[in-house]
Amino acid sequence: MSIWANAPAVPSLPTDGVLDAVVVGGGPAGWTAAIYLARAKASPVVLAGGAVGGQLMDTGIVENFPGFPQGIDGPELMGRMREQAENAGARVFTREATALRLVPDAGGVHEIDTAEGTLRTRSVVFATGSSPRRLDVPGEAELGGGNGVAYCAVCEAPLFAGKDVAVVGGGDSAMEEVLAVSKHARRVHLVHRRDTFRCAPVLLERVRTRPNVQVHTDAVVTSIHADDSGRLATARIETRNGGTCDLSVQGLFVAIGHTPRTELAAKAGTALSLTPTDHLHLTGSGGVTAVPGVFAAGDVADDLFRQAITAAGAGCAAALACQRYLEEHPA
Ligand SMILES: Cc1cc2nc3c(=O)[nH]c(=O)nc-3n(C[C@H](O)[C@H](O)[C@H](O)COP(=O)(O)OP(=O)(O)OC[C@H]3O[C@@H](n4cnc5c(N)ncnc54)[C@H](O)[C@@H]3O)c2cc1C
Numbered sequence: 001m002s003i004w005a006n007a008p009a010v011p012s013l014p015t016d017g018v019l020d021a022v023v024v025g026g027g028p029a030g031w032t033a034a035i036y037l038a039r040a041k042a043s044p045v046v047l048a049g050g051a052v053g054g055q056l057m058d059t060g061i062v063e064n065f066p067g068f069p070q071g072i073d074g075p076e077l078m079g080r081m082r083e084q085a086e087n088a089g090a091r092v093f094t095r096e097a098t099a100l101r102l103v104p105d106a107g108g109v110h111e112i113d114t115a116e117g118t119l120r121t122r123s124v125v126f127a128t129g130s131s132p133r134r135l136d137v138p139g140e141a142e143l144g145g146g147n148g149v150a151y152c153a154v155c156e157a158p159l160f161a162g163k164d165v166a167v168v169g170g171g172d173s174a175m176e177e178v179l180a181v182s183k184h185a186r187r188v189h190l191v192h193r194r195d196t197f198r199c200a201p202v203l204l205e206r207v208r209t210r211p212n213v214q215v216h217t218d219a220v221v222t223s224i225h226a227d228d229s230g231r232l233a234t235a236r237i238e239t240r241n242g243g244t245c246d247l248s249v250q251g252l253f254v255a256i257g258h259t260p261r262t263e264l265a266a267k268a269g270t271a272l273s274l275t276p277t278d279h280l281h282l283t284g285s286g287g288v289t290a291v292p293g294v295f296a297a298g299d300v301a302d303d304l305f306r307q308a309i310t311a312a313g314a315g316c317a318a319a320l321a322c323q324r325y326l327e328e329h330p331a
Contacts, residue, residue: 027054029298148232
């Protein structure tokens with residue numbers, strides 16, 4: 001007898017018939033949308049992609065998600081959300097959506113391709129998230145995930161109270177990160193590769209008046225180094241005139257932008273449009289897009305807040321709007 005005889009069957013994608021709702025994305029926005037849709041008997045299918053759990057899988061403790069007074073590990077929070085969605089009745093598949101064919105008319109049936117077949121569905125909640133841009137320098141990958149390199153000061157600044165940190169970037173979000181972290185840290189080094197800033201002047205002015213902020217322009221981080229315990233100890237910066245210097249820091253915030261996961265929408269060739277920052281363009285509240293029956297939630301459509309709780313809230317709103325759409329356009 002084969003050793004696989006008693007292995008549980010891998011469920012196959014429901015490619016027969018027309019589904020009520022497909023959620024694309026397995027992060028806070030996708031899981032929340034799935035919980036709401038399942039409880040509303042819309043029998044959602046979730047395509048959670050390869051990075052099940054989304055960005056919070058790359059972090060340690062999450063201290064700002066309500067309901068967890070001691071904080072909660074990012075992967076654990078995502079595991080709990082998935083379990084809640086499955087308990088409510090969502091069918092979850094760790095598959096990528098590879099292409100979309102969206103119908104521009106209300107009541108139409110949209111198609112979503114995966115490597116294992118095509119799903120046909122009356123509605124879609126798009127929650128494919130975003131990825132923070134990386135510096136791609138030696139040491140960055142090893143020191144992420146709670147060892148000193150971070151991508152969200154709003155989330156992690158309090159963890160660096162009394163410490164020395166660096167923030168890398170020159171846009172609005174970098175300035176916001178400096179302002180957030182400088183309330184907690186002893187000293188903040190702002191490292192920017194040019195000698196001019198592309199952020200709002202008012203933000204730069206606020207940064208410059210913070211007494212614990214030191215600005216390094218025409219400078220790039222070239223490598224990041226750990227101490228013997230494996231935690232961040234120094235960041236090497238190189239200036240345009242060839243000088244180098246090691247900043248002694250316990251935290252380094254990379255604030256050079258995010259890439260929203262909108263490739264599918266961009267290729268879909270429909271009225272789904274993108275904003276100037278490449279996020280999905282919403283035409284109304286509840287994640288409504290220009291295509292009837294297609295909703296978007298979370299970081300894929302949010303250039304401003306990018307938090308787990310705002311993504312979850314947007315997933316809830318999109319699911320409620322989707323539910324209403326399904327009722328108004330019965331099969
Ligand atoms: C290191 C780090 C630490 C952070 N810490 C905090 C914190 O402490 N508190 C906080 O509130 N926020 C934090 N954030 C921000 C927070 O993680 C995001 O705002 C939130 O995860 C966004 O949720 P989302 O569901 O929109 O997208 P994501 O979390 O990005 O999830 C997107 C999902 O879509 C899936 N997907 C993408 N493309 C496809 C496809 N083609 N087919 C199928 N699935 C697809 C992915 O596999 C993934 O499951 C942190 C972010 C980072 C990077």
